[in-house]
Structure formats: C-alpha cells, structure tokens
Amino acid sequence: MRIVELTKEAKENILENLLKRSPNNYGQYEETVKDILADVKEKKDKAVFEYTKKFDKADITAQNIRVTEEEIEEAYALVDDSLVEVIRKALANIRDYHMKQKQYSWFDTTPQGTMLGQKVTPLEKVGVYVPGGKAVYPSSVLMNIVPAAVAGVDKIVMTTPPDAEGKVSPNTLVAAKEAGVQEIYKVGGAQAIAALAYGTESVPKVDKIVGPGNIFVALAKKAVYGHVSIDSIAGPSEILVIADETANPRFVAADLLSQAEHDEMASAILITTSKELAKKVSDEVDGFLKVLSRKEIMEKSLENYGYILLVKDLEEAVEAANEIASEHLEIVTKDPYNLMMKIRNAGAIFLGEYSSEPLGDYFAGPNHVLPTNGTAKFFSPLSVDDFIKKSSIISYSREALEPVHKDIVQFATSEKLTAHANSIAVRFE
C-alpha cells in the first residue's frame, strides 16, 4: 500500500479522489432510469416482466413473480443447518440492539388545559431491495429487515432479481424468512424500485424503500424520493483505521483488506502516528494478498482508494477522520475511548483491537447499513428510526387559548394571513 505523509495538500487530493465514487456522479444513467420508471408506472407488471427478461434473462410472469412457501422450504433444504443456526444467533443480537432504538410517543400537559405531544407510528408498508447477481449477502437481508420488524411495520415486502432460471439464492430466502419478511418478489434493478414506488398488479406499492443496489437502483431510489421515502443512498464500502504504535499490524492489515475485497471502488485507509506500523501493515497486506481469494479486487481497490497516511499526532488523525467521515472507523490506539469522544463523523466506530469491522457486519447487533462517501456528516446508520414517523399532537382548552389569543392574532396579521388571524379571533368574538 502507498504510504503518504498527510499534508494539507495530500488530504485535499485524497478527499477529492474518494468523492469521485459518489453515486451523485453518475448522471449519465439518469435518462435510462427515468425511462424504466415511467414505463413501469404506466405498464406495470407488463413492463416489469419485460425488463426482467431483458436484464436478468428470466421468464417471470404474474404466476411465478412471488416466491412461494415451497420455494422457501426448498431453500431451507439447500442451506447448511449450522449456517441457519449462525443466522439465528446473529438475528438475536441484531434484534436486541435495535430494540434499544425504539422511540415512544410522549405528551406533556399543563393545568391550564394544554396537551402537547408527539405520536410515534410505524410505517405501514416497506419494501426491502436485495441485490442478486455476483454478490449475495444474507447478512444484508437481516440488517434491512430487522429494524422494520422491530419498528412494527405491518407489511415488509422484499424484491430481489432472479437468476436466468427464475431462482433466488437459497441463503437470501432463508435469511428473509428468518428475519420476518411477509412477501418476496423476483424483480431487481430500477424496475423493482419502480414497482415498489408505484405498485403493479403483482407488486404492492410501499411507503418506503430501503436496501443497497447498483447505480441504477441508487438513481431510481433518488428519483422516487418524495413520492415514497427511501433510506440514504449507498455508495461503495469504506474503512478507516486510526492506529498508534500499540496496534497489531497483522490485525490492522486484515481489517483493511476486509473492506478492500468488497469491490474495486471500496476504500481502505490507515491513519497512523507510527512509521514502523505503517511499514509493517503494508508488508502484512502484501502477505495476505498472496493467500486470499479476492486478490484482484483488493489490489485494484487499494490501488485506487487505499492509503496509509502518516500523521504527527492523534489530534491530526482525528481531524482527518472527521473530514473523511468514513462508513467504518476502527480506533486501535492505547486509549480508544478517549479518541472516540472526539469523533464527530463516522457511520460505525469500532474500539480496540478485537473489535474487527466484520464483527459489526455480521454479528454484534448494530446495523451494517451505514452512511458512505462522506455522508456520515449528516446521515445515520439504518435504524428503527427509519421505519417510524411522528405526528405532533396539540390540544388547548378555551382557558389556555384565551390569554394568548391576541398574540396569535397579531403574529398572523403581521404575516398578512388574515384568515389565520380570523380562525383564532372568531373563537372569542
């Protein structure tokens, strides 16, 4: 891996390079996506089946678009029992963590007869998109469905592209069933997002669409935003490790590679105060590259977006970490808790040398759907919050309104909204 001293200029170049990966930079596909959306909105199922034939080579009809109970049973027969057990253990942890995110309705009263409050209601229908193709991630199925289920969503439907035989990966089906999906439809790409946003004869319209996908899926989600809600737009995966001389270089190297293997756009960065560690991590990376299976992807992503950055102190490391706002941040220093307090922008923060990033991807409980590409500055991990909405509650008695009614009339009148003023005044005429 390249080892670079983190000057101001180097930092600016790196930040710019990382942002190149943003899904905001793929405007050239917008027209294609728009056409697909318009087509599905108008021709519904017919368009869905045509695009599925075109892109996935599968013959999907109204008869076979929905995954049957038999297909799910078949899937269980194909998946190792021990993997099902692991999925269940992970699920229990994920549920436990997300239960702690639950928000409750509240209200507050005064003896004058006012009640103000906030009512929390789960969303009614949610669509979860699950990618197919080269990468099948049951863990991602769990992470997208559990927060919706914990929030109390009535109906969780999933869509995923079929293979050319019209099949869905058994691991995906088992994970979906375990997590509590009610309906699964075999459709992928922008056409799946359109079907969920507008509804077709076969696929129900939902209130919110979540889940990762390729650039077409990302652009389609952005295009339907406002018509339905969406989760934040996912970019390529990232890891940033802050380490000092106490870190184990072998662990750090392994963790960097765990994100580099995702795809060629993934980014793996180490920021360290120790030149010695930098060298050792680089050597360990080279060693692992020789034995790990996804060598080519890792080499490419390290070449494009991998860095070992040398800083003079941990203050500088924290500053850079806050600017990069990484999806995953590992802190492997003498006192990781102390440093964590200074971290402002990160999707998930892993503390200490046994808190390896994949622990979070699969098992610990917090969601692995995290803001990428600098969006940790303003977006949060996927959570139960994403599957509820709130309504304000306002109740005033005559006795409570009377002493303030003239103030409200004055405020409304100052905005020239005379019918607003009238609606207060009329109650005391």
Added chain:
Amino acid sequence: MRIVELTKEAKENILENLLKRSPNNYGQYEETVKDILADVKEKKDKAVFEYTKKFDKADITAQNIRVTEEEIEEAYALVDDSLVEVIRKALANIRDYHMKQKQYSWFDTTPQGTMLGQKVTPLEKVGVYVPGGKAVYPSSVLMNIVPAAVAGVDKIVMTTPPDAEGKVSPNTLVAAKEAGVQEIYKVGGAQAIAALAYGTESVPKVDKIVGPGNIFVALAKKAVYGHVSIDSIAGPSEILVIADETANPRFVAADLLSQAEHDEMASAILITTSKELAKKVSDEVDGFLKVLSRKEIMEKSLENYGYILLVKDLEEAVEAANEIASEHLEIVTKDPYNLMMKIRNAGAIFLGEYSSEPLGDYFAGPNHVLPTNGTAKFFSPLSVDDFIKKSSIISYSREALEPVHKDIVQFATSEKLTAHANSIAVRFE
C-alpha cells in the same frame, strides 16, 4: 363549498386530484434547475450574483451579500416592539417543545467485555432557506431555526432572496436574529440551494439544507440530496377537519379558510357525519369569504381542492383521513382523544374546538414544517431529529469475541467474503 358523499369512487378521485399538487409532477423545470446548479457549482459567486440580478433584479456582490449587523439593527427599528414581544413568547414555546425531542447517546455493556451503543452528534453546519417575494413568514424562520439550535448545530446560516433594492424584510431579519442564526445571505431560488450545497467564495457549504420554497427550490433540494441532506420536500398546505354534530360550524369554517388562504394549490377538507353541519359550515365559509381579504385565493383553492365530505360514521372518517394523510388534521368531535388513537397518518393533530390550526402555526410549540401531500405516511414534522446524526459504537474484548469468532467466520465464508473471515480468524491463529 361542494358537499360530496364519500363513496369509494369519490375518494379515489379526490386522492388523485390532491396528488396532482405534488412537486414530483414538475419535471419540466428539472433542466433549468440542473443548469443553475451546475453553473453555481462551477462559477460560484459569479453565477450567484448573475442569477440574483436576473431573477430578483438586485445588484448583489461579495461586499453586500451578507446581511450586516447594521441591517439587523435597522430591521429592529422598523418592527413593532409588540411584535418582537410576540415573537419572543412564541420562541419560548417552540424551544420548550423542541427541547423535549432531544435524543441522547446511549450504550450498553456486558460483563464479558462488550459495549454497544449509539452516539448522537449534532450536524456541524446547516442552511435554512427562507422564501422572499409575496409571502414573508417570520414564523417559518423560527420553526426552521429553533430545532437546529436546540440540536446544538455549530453554525446555522440562512439564505433569502433580496428585493430589487437588495433588502430583506425586517420581520424576517428580526425573527432570524431572535432564533439564533449566525449568518444571513441575500440569495434565493435554486441558486441559493446550489450555493449552500457546494459552497461559494461568499456562502459556506453546509451539511443539510432545510426550509420551504417554490418549485425551483424544491427541485434543487431534491437534486442535491445525497450530496448534502435535506428536509422533506414541501408541497402546498392542507387542512383536514373531522367533525361531528357537536362541532361549532363557525369555527370549522374559519379553520378551513385559514389553510385555503395560503395559495391556490392549498387544500381544505371537512369530513363530517352531520349533513346539518356540512350545510352550516358551507354557509359560514360563504359569509367569511365576503369579509376576509384573501378572497380570490381562497375561492380558487376551495374550487380546486376544497371538499365537504359526508360519511356515515366516524370509522369511515378515520379511514379516509388515514388515506389522505393530511398535513394538518383537526378532530372536532365529542371525544377527540378516542379518535386520535386511530389516526395513523397526519403531520399534526389538533384536538378539540379550541385547538385551531393557526395556534400550531404560530404559537403552541410543535413545528409547523409538516409533511404534505400524503407524505405524512412516511415523513415526520421537522424536528431536532433532523439536525443530529448517529454513529454506532462497537467494542468487544478478546474474551467476548473468542466464543463467537467461528460463527462470524462461517457467516462471512458463506458470503464468499474471505477477507472478512480472515480478519476475524487472524485474531485467534
């Protein structure tokens, strides 16, 4: 107002008619907006000044784009002291309510040495857009700024279009100052959204942009979504009143008109079980129309999107209210609390006959920036939640990881992510 029996068919037509008002239906302006965004991104201040000259007829330069302390003092001199007092009373209520929305970081530990948690951090920089032109709403300034201030945002900047003389409404400036804005810039429209999203020599780049605006502002916000965060996209205002025979027709009529006066796209709907009330409300509306100042707007919006809907019982009323998912919902029945429990979709719910909608617009405390156009099915009122983000915290000791490490390795291996598996395995080799 037209009185319609709420058949299934009538409901479908009304829902379709209401959705016509959605900002999602103004694709024809997208290209214009895109050009403005690209222009400001590239030419920064220069483009901002050109568009301000073109659209607002104002000569704005780097020297006068930022509102000065003197301009704010001038504004105070021009605003009635009694209005400043009213603004302060409203502010105190708005702050009180939003303080109750604050969310806190939490963590949870086990004796095996695991800590999982969620860290809450305020956004660093937020941009508040405030419309100018024909409608100046200081109340909206308060409602957008207070939740950001309560969340603890470091820097709150505001942009608003100047008039042809390069001035900003004194009421707006006073409200902004009282609410705690740090910087105010004289720029409006899509060019303001671009400036806040990308930054210019004069206007700082922010992490999130909130605030209402015309269709160009709405489309610009949607276009920059993902690059920065935005609040939900605002559509025209709406009121839905559920009333039975116990309601005061004069109050109901006044409340319907309070939203109808906003603009010709606004919607005002009464759903009632009482034919007698329906008739009386219609008569009261006619009476008010004769005396209120914004007659033409109200007539137009009632003609387009105003309805009195007759239902056979309150169950039916609730069902329709949940489908319409109105921005504002008033419940004026014998037992409004009982009905409120059944409401699933509404921005703000007003209970009882003294809880007039404008009480919420100006004074009670809950935010008046609410989801419109059916989006209350999945969006929430603007709140402190909009100005924070969360980071997951994960810490596992060796003792905690050891007993589960094989499970994680198996899960990662099943996804063919061998470098993920390696990063766990390497810790126990």
